[in-house]
Structures are given as structure tokens and as C-alpha cells.
Amino acid sequence: MSLFTTQNLAMSYGPLDVFDGVTCAAAEGDRIGLVGPNGEGKTTLLRIISGDLQATGGAVFKRKGLKIGYLPQDPPPPGEKTLWEDMLEIFDDLRAEEAALQGLELKMSNPSAGKDVLETYARRQHAFEVKGGYDYPLRIRQTLTGLGFRSGQFEMPLVHLSGGQRTRALLARLLLQRPDLLLLDEPTNHLDLRAVEWLESTLLGWQGAMVIVAHDRYFLDRVATKIWEMAWGELTHYRGNYSHYVIQRAGRLERLRKEYEAQQAFISKEQDYISRNIAGQNTRQAQGRRTRLQRMLKQNGISSPRHRQRMQLTMQNRLRSGTLVLASKDLAVGYYAHPVEVAGEERSGGYVYKAKAPVSEQDTMLFRSEDVVLKRGERVGIIGANGSGKTTFVKTLLGSIPPMEGELRLGASLRLGYLAQVQAALDPKATVLDTLLEADPRLSVSEARHILARFLFSGDDVFKTTRTLSGGQRSRLALARLGRENANFLILDEPTNHLDIESQEVLEFMLGEFNGTVLLVSHDRYLIDAIATQVWDIENDHLQDYEGNYSAYLAARREAKGEVVVEQLPRSDAQQHREHSRTKRRDRREVEKRQAEAEAMEMKIHALELELAEIGQALEGASQRQQLAEVQRLGDRYAQVEQDLEALIEHWAAMA
Numbered sequence: 111m112s113l114f115t116t117q118n119l120a121m122s123y124g125p126l127d128v129f130d131g132v133t134c135a136a137a138e139g140d141r142i143g144l145v146g147p148n149g150e151g152k153t154t155l156l157r158i159i160s161g162d163l164q165a166t167g168g169a170v171f172k173r174k175g176l177k178i179g180y181l182p183q184d185p186p187p188p189g190e191k192t193l194w195e196d197m198l199e200i201f202d203d204l205r206a207e208e209a210a211l212q213g214l215e216l217k218m219s220n221p222s223a224g225k226d227v228l229e230t231y232a233r234r235q236h237a238f239e240v241k242g243g244y245d246y247p248l249r250i251r252q253t254l255t256g257l258g259f260r261s262g263q264f265e266m267p268l269v270h271l272s273g274g275q276r277t278r279a280l281l282a283r284l285l286l287q288r289p290d291l292l293l294l295d296e297p298t299n300h301l302d303l304r305a306v307e308w309l310e311s312t313l314l315g316w317q318g319a320m321v322i323v324a325h326d327r328y329f330l331d332r333v334a335t336k337i338w339e340m341a342w343g344e345l346t347h348y349r350g351n352y353s354h355y356v357i358q359r360a361g362r363l364e365r366l367r368k369e370y371e372a373q374q375a376f377i378s379k380e381q382d383y384i385s386r387n388i389a390g391q392n393t394r395q396a397q398g399r400r401t402r403l404q405r406m407l408k409q410n411g412i413s414s415p416r417h418r419q420r421m422q423l424t425m426q427n428r429l430r431s432g433t434l435v436l437a438s439k440d441l442a443v444g445y446y447a448h449p450v451e452v453a454g455e456e457r458s459g460g461y462v463y464k465a466k467a468p469v470s471e472q473d474t475m476l477f478r479s480e481d482v483v484l485k486r487g488e489r490v491g492i493i494g495a496n497g498s499g500k501t502t503f504v505k506t507l508l509g510s511i512p513p514m515e516g517e518l519r520l521g522a523s524l525r526l527g528y529l530a531q532v533q534a535a536l537d538p539k540a541t542v543l544d545t546l547l548e549a550d551p552r553l554s555v556s557e558a559r560h561i562l563a564r565f566l567f568s569g570d571d572v573f574k575t576t577r578t579l580s581g582g583q584r585s586r587l588a589l590a591r592l593g594r595e596n597a598n599f600l601i602l603d604e605p606t607n608h609l610d611i612e613s614q615e616v617l618e619f620m621l622g623e624f625n626g627t628v629l630l631v632s633h634d635r636y637l638i639d640a641i642a643t644q645v646w647d648i649e650n651d652h653l654q655d656y657e658g659n660y661s662a663y664l665a666a667r668r669e670a671k672g673e674v675v676v677e678q679l680p681r682s683d684a685q686q687h688r689e690h691s692r693t694k695r696r697d698r699r700e701v702e703k704r705q706a707e708a709e710a711m712e713m714k715i716h717a718l719e720l721e722l723a724e725i726g727q728a729l730e731g732a733s734q735r736q737q738l739a740e741v742q743r744l745g746d747r748y749a750q751v752e753q754d755l756e757a758l759i760e761h762w763a764a765m766a
Contacts (some may be wrong), residue, residue, distance in 0.1 A: 112137050113318075114135065114159060115135040115171045117169050118132070118169075127343060128151040129150070129340065129343040130167070136321060140319040140320070141333055142319075142338055143324060143333070143334035143336070143355075144321055144322065144324075148582060150340045150341055153182075153323065156293045158170060173290075176290050177291070178291045179289035179291070180284075180293045180295075181281050181293065181297055184273070185273065186280075188269045188276055189268055190267070192264070193264055194265055204238070210234070218231060253282045253286055256312065257281060257282050257305050258495075259275075259279075278300055292313075303495065304495050325610060326636070328660075331351045331353055336350070337355035369412055373412045383396065384403070421586055422565070424620060425620055426623075427525070427597060427598040429523060431486050431521060431599060431626065432459060432521040433521070434521040435485060435524065436518070436627075437481070441481075442465070442516060443479065443499050443513060450511070454509060457519070459522045460521045463513055464513065467512065475651075476502055477652055479652075482646060482655045484644070488627055488628075489621065489628040489641050489642050489643050489644070490643070490646055491632060491644070492632075493646070493647050493648070499648055501631065523598075527597025527600045529601070529602045530588070536584060538575065539577070541572065541576075542572045543572040545576060546558050546587070549591040549594045561590060581607065585607060585613075599628075602629070605617060605630070606632065628641070630642070641659075642660060643658070643659070647663065714758055719755065721751055725747055726748065
């Protein structure tokens with residue numbers, strides 16, 4: 111049974127049409143992921159379904175008595191309650207019943223209490239238990255803890271919470287209220303990895319339906335059973351999770367392309383016949399065909415499939431680093447209460463940061479590390495809870511703060527490229543164009559504008575100051591700067607923050623193709639699963655390294671906990687899709703390598719053929735002049751070159 115349906119919904123703001131003709135429905139148990147580029151109306155659709163916004167056209171039909179829980183991206187103003195009091199408010203009816211039961215208990219303690227009091231108490235106690243009256247404090251504690259709140263924060267006034275914490279508090283309220291329909295707008299924002307995993311498991315056991323706007327592809331793979339894509343003002347429906355959607359979308363676009371090309375070929379053929387016969391003996395047939403063609407184009411004309419401009423990101427380096435890129439020994443990471451000078455020293459084959467200052471009680475130790483090693487070409491994903499020390503580790507690696515214990519060694523011939531989480535390096539007063547030119551002064555203005563166009567900055571966008579840019583625009587600009595640094599060791603701190611899914615896909619492809627080394631701090635499990643060769647997990651004040659991608663890390667954790675890990679389990683569609691993508695990239699690199707080798711061989715073959723021809727001409731001349739010694743020398747050389755040429759051609763043919 112449908113919880114809600116919409117018919118031909120339309121939304122416009124003055125002359126701007128956001129979407130039109132949107133028809134959809136959600137039934138009990140549906141877990142729907144709503145995706146699409148920023149600005150296409152995903153949030154607007156959620157607000158209309160929730161009743162928070164009135165559509166300019168169409169209608170929404172809801173089941174009678176439907177309870178909806180809506181999580182906006184920006185939480186409403188906080189009240190005067192504490193976090194715990196705000197959660198308790200949800201259970202006011204249960205708490206009133208709890209007080210009534212306590213009153214009945216007092217009556218029952220009186221020996222003169224009648225049988226009717228006992229029966230009333232038994233009946234109401236059973237109903238109280240069924241409604242969860244004895245476990246609601248535990249549910250509150252589990253929900254708040256699962257969403258990343260510490261017990262010491264439970265009594266904090268809501269007005270003292272940050273915007274992200276208030277969003278998490280509102281999400282906790284919705285989960286505790288258990289509405290029939292959840293409408294969640296970017297619920298994984300402000301959640302660390304552990305909290306996202308907890309939310310996933312909670313939603314997988316949810317009894318009602320949900321529509322979720324999210325850019326977290328791994329989250330959508332785990333939770334969603336349907337995908338709605340909002341693009342070009344239209345809503346398209348797909349079955350399955352995010353990985354299913356990617357495959358189906360590609361197939362749909364290919365089908366539309368072929369249908370359009372087939373129709374264009376038919377139109378061209380018809381128009382050619384009409385133009386050749388409109389004034390000849392077959393005028394009537396040509397006129398009839400023209401009429402039918404016009405009718406077809408009006409009723410069944412197929413438009414060219416639209417393609418949204420995507421960020422174009424390439425990042426290759428010409429400087430080869432040493433084999434060892436990074437290594438630690440007895441490392442402890444944290445920050446000092448007072449500024450401490452960073453101590454480092456040159457060593458053969460690299461540079462070493464060492465702990466020099468003694469650690470005091472005022473200093474904060476965040477974690478100790480296994481001795482880790484990162485080699486050229488490897489890609490490591492660093493994961494851990496917020497505040498565990500991931501960014502502090504990056505700052506230690508960059509030499510901004512010293513290790514608290516042990517040492518951190520950087521290899522030889524490294525050129526670091528750093529992408530900060532908040533893009534703090536961007537001057538808020540500088541324009542987009544000046545920001546890129548500052549990174550690479552060798553660029554001309556026209557070259558810089560061409561590069562910025564590849565990062566979706568066109569026209570007057572390049573003259574905007576960075577303070578006026580959205581989070582996604584700032585991320586794209588920071589990536590454009592990074593691409594001019596010719597780095598062979600990329601250090602990226604949450605690079606997918608604020609990027610839409612299409613830009614995340616472009617970044618994933620670039621990192622997969624990058625010929626240097628990557629250290630990636632990220633909550634984006636999809637990205638880590640796609641590109642990582644190692645995972646470094648910071649948990650319980652300890653960094654431990656795992657070989658392989660995110661899926662391998664999860665398997666290793668399950669095995670370490672004593673859970674049974676069955677070999678050769680059928681892989682999920684998401685894993686198969688990611689493995690297919692990795693295989694395609696690996697195969698493409700192998701093909702490109704072979705093509706380059708074949709081209710080099712062809713050049714050698716051509717050079718030997720030229721040399722053979724030159725020796726033949728020289729040999730002919732020496733024979734005519736009867737220079738016997740020269741003829742012998744040239745003959746030997748001719749035989750050797752001919753032998754080399756035959757061997758090279760045989761090798762080239764085998765490769766081909």
C-alpha cells in the first residue's frame with residue numbers, strides 16, 4: 111500500500127522552472143535514494159512531500175494518519191532544553207503513564223486496595239511494557255551514542271551545540287519517534303564513519319519507508335532499494351541500489367543515443383527523398399512523406415540525449431619519487447599545549463621528522479601508530495572517528511607540528527600536493543582566476559581560463575571572489591590548483607566534501623589513474639574501496655594498517671573479532687561494479703602500455719629498414735668500385751641489421 115503518491119508535481123520560482131511533471135510513490139518498506147546534481151530540486155521535492163512547501167502545480171496524496179519525519183540540511187533554531195530533555199519530550203505520554211503506574215503502586219501498597227486496582231494495574235502495566243515504557247531511556251542513550259554524542263554531552267543545552275550537532279540531535283528525535291515515512295536530506299553530513307555505519311544498520315531494520323537525499327555512494331549502496339534521479343527537471347526511477355543505478359543509467363543513455371541516431375538517419379533519408387522528388391514526377395509521394403515526417407517529429411520526435419558538463423580532472427607527474435615514500439617508527443601523534451619547533455633532519459634517501467620536546471600533562475596525545483610503510487604507487491585510505499587524529503597526522507606529515515614520540519620519515523625526490531579539508535589556503539579576497547594564476551604564474555590568462563572551464567568555471571565565474579563560492583565550487587578550485595603542482599605524492603583531507611556524485615566519480619577515476627602515491631583521509635568508503643591498496647584505521651587511540659581496500663579491511667576486522675569469514679562469498683553488485691571499474695582501468699593501462707611499446711618497436715623497425723636501405727646503396731657502390739674490403743664490411747653489417755630487423759618484426763607481430 112502506498113504511503114504517498116504525487117501526480118504531475120511542478121515547482122517554479124517566478125520564471126525559473128525547477129521541475130515539472132514529477133510523478134512518484136512510496137510504499138511501506140521502500141528505501142529510496144534521491145540523487146542528482148546540485149540545484150535540481152531534490153530538497154524542494156522533499157519539502158513538498160513533507161508539507162513544508164506548497165507546489166506550484168500537481169498534487170500530493172498521503173495515506174490518512176501518515177506520520178512523516180523530515181530532516182532538513184539546516185536544523186531549526188534550538189529551544190531552551192538540554193539534549194536529554196529534548197529526547198525525553200518524545201516520550202511524554204509514556205512518562206505520564208509511568209507516573210500513573212507509580213500512583214497505582216502506592217494504592218496497591220494499601221491493604222484495603224480492591225481487586226479492581228490490581229486488575230487495572232496489570233492491564234496498564236502490560237500496555238506500558240508493549241509500548242516500550244521500560245526501555246525508552248536505554249533507546250535514547252543508544253541512539254545518541256550511535257550518532258556520535260558522548261555521555262558528557264547529554265546534559266548540554268541545545269543552544270550550546272554546533273549546527274552539525276543540532277542536525278544530529280534532530281535525526282535522533284526522528285529515529286526515536288519512529289514515523290511511518292522518513293524524509294532525510296543528507297543525513298550522513300556531520301557523521302563520522304562509525305556513526306554512519308550505526309545509522310546504516312538502524313535504517314536497514316526500519317519498519318517504515320524512507321526517501322533519502324545523499325551524496326554518500328557507499329551509504330546508498332547499503333541502504334537503498336530504489337533510486338530516483340532528479341535531472342533536467344524530470345524524475346527518473348531505477349531499481350536497486352546505487353551501483354544498480356549506475357549500470358542502468360549508462361544502459362538507458364546508450365539506448366536513448368541509439369534511438370536518436372536511428373531516428374536522425376531515418377529523417378535524413380526521408381528528407382533526401384523529399385528534396386529529390388518534391389518537384390518531379392513523384393511529387394505526391396514526396397508531399398505525403400513530408401506530411402508524415404512532420405507529424406512524426408511533432409508526436410514522437412526524439413531529442414538528443416542531454417549530457418551535463420562534468421569536471422575534467424587529470425593529474426600526472428613527471429618527477430619519479432624514490433621507492434620508499436613514507437615510513438614511521440614508534441610514532442605517537444598529538445598536539446602540544448604550547449608552540450613547539452618542528453625538528454627534522456636530512457638523511458640519505460629522504461627527510462625525517464623526530465620528536466624532540468618532552469610531553470607534559472597539558473599536551474594531548476591522540477594515538478600511537480603501528481610502524482607503517484607506504485611505497486611509490488600505493489594508495490592509502492585513513493579512516494577513524496572525528497577527533498581521532500587524522501588531520502593531526504596529516505599536519506605531522508607536512509611538518510606543521512612535530513611527532514610526540516618516535517619519528518616519521520619521508521622518502522627521496524618527493525613533491526607533495528596537499529588538499530586541505532576546508533581549503534584554508536584560498537584567499538577569500540582573491541578571484542577564481544587570480545587564485546589559479548597564483549598557483550602557477552607561468553600560465554597565461556587564456557590558458558588559466560581554459561583550465562578553469564574544465565573545472566566548471568565559465569564566463570564571469572572566473573572573476574568571482576573565493577568568499578562567494580559554494581563549498582563545491584571551492585573544492586573544485588582547490589583541485590584545479592592541485593593539478594598545477596606536478597606532485598608525485600598527493601595528501602588529500604576529505605576531498606569529496608561538497609562534491610556532487612558526478613564530481614566524486616571524476617575524482618575517483620583520476621586517483622585510480624594517477625601515477626604517483628596517494629594518502630587519502632576520507633569518510634567516503636566508496637572511494638576508499640575503489641582505489642585504496644591499504645587502509646589505516648585509527649581506533650581506541652591506536653593506528654593499525656590493513657592490506658587491501660575497504661572491503662578487505664572489513665573482512666579483516668570481522669576475522670579479528672572471531673566472526674566466521676566464508677571464502678568465495680557471492681560479492682554484492684556494488685563490489686562487482688567497483689571490481690569491474692578497477693579491472694577496466696587496469697586493462698586500459700595495460701593496453702596503453704602495450705600500444706606504447708608497439709609504437710616504439712615500429713619506430714625501431716622503421717629506423718632499421720632505413721639503415722638497411724642505406725647499407726644496400728653503399729654496398730652497391732662499393733661493388734662497382736671493386737672495394738673488396740668495404741664490400742665485406744658492409745655485407746657483414748647488412749646481415750646483422752637484417753637479422754635484428756627480422757627478430758624485431760617477429761616480436762612486434764607476436765605483441766600485435
